[in-house]
Amino acid sequence: MTPQFESDEGQPVPAVTADEMREVDRAAVDEVGLALLQMMEHAGRNLAEVAREAAVGGQVVVLAGDGGNGGGGICAARHLANGGADVTLVLDRDPSELTGAAARQHRILGATDATVGAAASAEFAIRDADVVVDALVGYGLSGALRGTAATLVEVVEAAAAPHVVSLDVPSGIDATTGEAPGVAVEPDTTLTLALPKTGLATAEAGDLLLADIGIPRGVYDSLDIDYADPFAGARRVWLRRL
Numbered sequence: 001m002t003p004q005f006e007s008d009e010g011q012p013v014p015a016v017t018a019d020e021m022r023e024v025d026r027a028a029v030d031e032v033g034l035a036l037l038q039m040m041e042h043a044g045r046n047l048a049e050v051a052r053e054a055a056v057g058g059q060v061v062v063l064a065g066d067g068g069n070g071g072g073g074i075c076a077a078r079h080l081a082n083g084g085a086d087v088t089l090v091l092d093r094d095p096s097e098l099t100g101a102a103a104r105q106h107r108i109l110g111a112t113d114a115t116v117g118a119a120a121s122a123e124f125a126i127r128d129a130d131v132v133v134d135a136l137v138g139y140g141l142s143g144a145l146r147g148t149a150a151t152l153v154e155v156v157e158a159a160a161a162p163h164v165v166s167l168d169v170p171s172g173i174d175a176t177t178g179e180a181p182g183v184a185v186e187p188d189t190t191l192t193l194a195l196p197k198t199g200l201a202t203a204e205a206g207d208l209l210l211a212d213i214g215i216p217r218g219v220y221d222s223l224d225i226d227y228a229d230p231f232a233g234a235r236r237v238w239l240r241r242l
């Protein structure tokens, strides 16, 4: 595999397609015993730290979907709220429609002071936000962005002011090709998880941060991914496109 990125320390970091990343996640769970919620906690904590640094005390709006990406966003909303941040969660569906890890994260969030807003009235919150966290869709995108997720992305793109941080890949971007089959977020920063996705080499994804979600190297070895830990003990590193 040809590395397409390097860390700010100059270490090559290989990129993976959506299918390859799905395999990494599967091997982490099925062969090594990591739980999805463990990895998601690292994703959400990293995301909350990045949002908090960008917001400098201002308002954060987290947009979240129903998949692993949305779950990471809802988890970040909890960490932001725990730290006293002014945070509003906006889901692309009714909370009763959430399933799996996203539903679990939403239930836990209920024990915080985070505001949960309706998508229909999110326009004002998004326009007033200092930071918008985009956790609608990650590498699970299938076709052009549809429905409420698409509408929320249009509102974000029309709102000039907020700093936008996307989780893993900008929502609406194909993680493998970097192409947008429909509307897509154009973030200031993308916080990608574990390994950069190939599409980030060409997509309008802003500055790239790579977050450690605790996957041990045996997972990469088992899939013949040429991996050397780029974090050196840090939770995240900046990436350069090569």
Ligand SMILES: NC(=O)C1=CN([C@@H]2O[C@H](COP(=O)(O)OP(=O)(O)OC[C@H]3O[C@@H](n4cnc5c(N)ncnc54)[C@H](O)[C@@H]3O)[C@@H](O)[C@H]2O)[C@@H](O)CC1
Binding pocket: 025, 036, 039, 040, 043, 065, 066, 067, 068, 069, 070, 071, 072, 136, 137, 138, 139, 140, 141, 142, 143, 144, 145, 146, 147, 149, 150, 167, 168, 169, 193, 213
């Ligand atoms: N190790 C892991 O498995 C982890 C994965 N995480 C995140 O989970 C993501 C992958 O999770 P999933 O496989 O659940 O997929 P995603 O969460 O990327 O996407 C699935 C969601 O997107 C919606 N969706 C897909 N195509 C759409 C379209 N065209 N229009 C509107 N909505 C659309 C689906 O309805 C579903 O709600 C990664 O990108 C990553 O960010 C993190 O939460 C941390 C741990």
Ligand SMILES: [K+]
Binding pocket: 069, 134, 135, 136, 137, 138, 166, 167, 168, 169, 170, 171
């Ligand atoms: K996203």
